[in-house]
Amino acid sequence: MDAIVMAGGFGQRLGMGEKPCVEILGKPLISYVIDNLRSSKNIDKVFVAVSPVTPKTEIMIHERYNGEVQVIRTFGGNYVRDMIYAVETSNTTGPVMIIMSDLPLINPEIIDSVIEKYMEEGKPALSVYVPINVCKGAGSRPETVFNKDGKLIVPTGVNILDSSQIRKEQEDFNLILDNPRLAVNVNTVKDLQRCKDLLQCLN
Numbered sequence: 001m002d003a004i005v006m007a008g009g010f011g012q013r014l015g016m017g018e019k020p021c022v023e024i025l026g027k028p029l030i031s032y033v034i035d036n037l038r039s040s041k042n043i044d045k046v047f048v049a050v051s052p053v054t055p056k057t058e059i060m061i062h063e064r065y066n067g068e069v070q071v072i073r074t075f076g077g078n079y080v081r082d083m084i085y086a087v088e089t090s091n092t093t094g095p096v097m098i099i100m101s102d103l104p105l106i107n108p109e110i111i112d113s114v115i116e117k118y119m120e121e122g123k124p125a126l127s128v129y130v131p132i133n134v135c136k137g138a139g140s141r142p143e144t145v146f147n148k149d150g151k152l153i154v155p156t157g158v159n160i161l162d163s164s165q166i167r168k169e170q171e172d173f174n175l176i177l178d179n180p181r182l183a184v185n186v187n188t189v190k191d192l193q194r195c196k197d198l199l200q201c202l203n
Ligand SMILES: Nc1nc2c(ncn2[C@@H]2O[C@H](COP(=O)(O)OP(=O)(O)O)[C@@H](O)[C@H]2O)c(=O)[nH]1
Pocket: 006, 007, 008, 009, 010, 011, 012, 013, 014, 019, 049, 050, 051, 074, 076, 077, 078, 079, 080, 082, 083, 100, 101, 102, 157, 186, 187
């Protein structure tokens, strides 16, 4: 399946300009996600959905990937509308992975296992969560928490949707993974520092 990396947010909480371009250990944040997608067995094309507030991200993607990663210019300011626009503009068919640019600890094994689970479940959509204790263990403060059958879970920013019915509400399988790599989402300067530390000790 193809993947679309959402990269048109304001990055206001981080306050370091365009968040996808902010470097960790000499590499732009979004490149961690792109490179891991490109190393996954189950991912074909990778698209990046930029917006008018992320023009440098567009230039960086062109320079770094020489057209092998396509940029889609969304309007900005409305995540869902931009996601639908990006899916329709990409001309992708069948299931598509929608992923945030600020998950630098994701790896090809996680991506492939999410896709395998999606195929197994057979629902049109799948969203990935981590239990709240995994977030706390990783030192991150969750923004959104859901109660699923009495269990507190946090959305990770990894979703699969059926592109052929992208404007419709889709029946969604909630995949809960106990992986701290999914719990680290770079929103603040503190998150960025924690990511640097984790990447260094994981390498
Ligand atoms: N194209 C597009 N991307 C978005 C939008 N809002 C958020 N994103 C991206 O979605 C990801 C997650 O959003 P969030 O962490 O809230 O981003 P932030 O607002 O930049 O801190 C980031 O990679 C953002 O760049 C939007 O309205 N349009």
